[in-house]
Amino acid sequence: MPHTNIPSKKWIMDTFLTCNKNILLIGFMGSGKSTVGRMLAHKSDRYFLDVDTLIEASEGRTIPTIFKENGEAYFRELEKKSAQWMATCVRGSVIATGGGMPLVVKELHTIGHVIYLKLPFEKILERITPEERAKRPLFHDLAKAKQLFEMREKIYEAEADITLNADRSVEEIVNETLLWLDETHGSTT
Template sequence: MKIFLVGMPGCGKSTVGKVLAERLGYTFLDLDTLVEEQEGMTVPQVFEQQGQDYFREAEARALRAVASRPDRVVLATGGGAPCFCGNMAFMGAQGITVYLRLSPQELVDRLTALDLQARPLLRDKTPPELLRYLAETLQQREQFYRQSVCTVAAGAAPATAVAQQIEQCLAGLPQEGNGSI
């Protein structure tokens, strides 16, 4: 079983993913980290040296490699991953997709506390520019995110509470095989 966490940058996919994986006894993986290992360079370097199209193809390759793993995995995807290369449909066919939803303002509040230089599409934006960019990008991406089996409001809740909400959603889904998640 694979659980794919999707949503905008800063929505908590990595933080919640680690908590959820620990609670379920799954392996936690981060798609950006896998791309970096696969490509031998950081995500910003891939963007700068190869371009966004190449990055999206590398991301799709890394995603497909995760699907072939025999272990149970919680994967934090990149914010754009579901929107390219048929990735959302692929994830839906390979496991369970969970959308961690936040408003653009909640995203800005979280992201302005982080170092945005590691995020190629967000760096060098002022808070008003960041809000505008996130609102426009969310509007474009939400058609993909909303295809998820579960949608969880990630707002101000701590990661443990969000992980519990995901578990509750998963418990309400038809179970595979032996009835365990």
């Protein structure tokens, strides 16, 4: 007699694709991608990857040094290479992208669910200390940083599967993300 409790092929594919799909956090620098990402990874039993940290480790130098020695175009190429690696090799992780990654990587959805952490520019300025701003090459000129923010905001919104208000506690953002994953994909892991 055939076994009747064998799951359908569709159920198996949906389950494995959902469980193994990454979660990408996008947003402007200082929006909380790394902080939210760490807690989200912990609460959803996933690994956590920070693209900027990954690039710094692979290059053996800081991002400001990369910008200074090789320029922004070189750094964006490193982001593209990181995205290609993540699309083929990384599963079941929470990934904090660099703020400019959605500008140069148009296949974010091939890497995972894309969540935009939206925060007003004024709140970003409150979060980032002058010392931290000095370490961020694109933040040296506040007028240009605001212009960059406004341009990127449209791209973030277009790329995102969901946009979350990041002007609240990390725990609230994580809980809303987990609820969204459960409601839309039937799983938080």
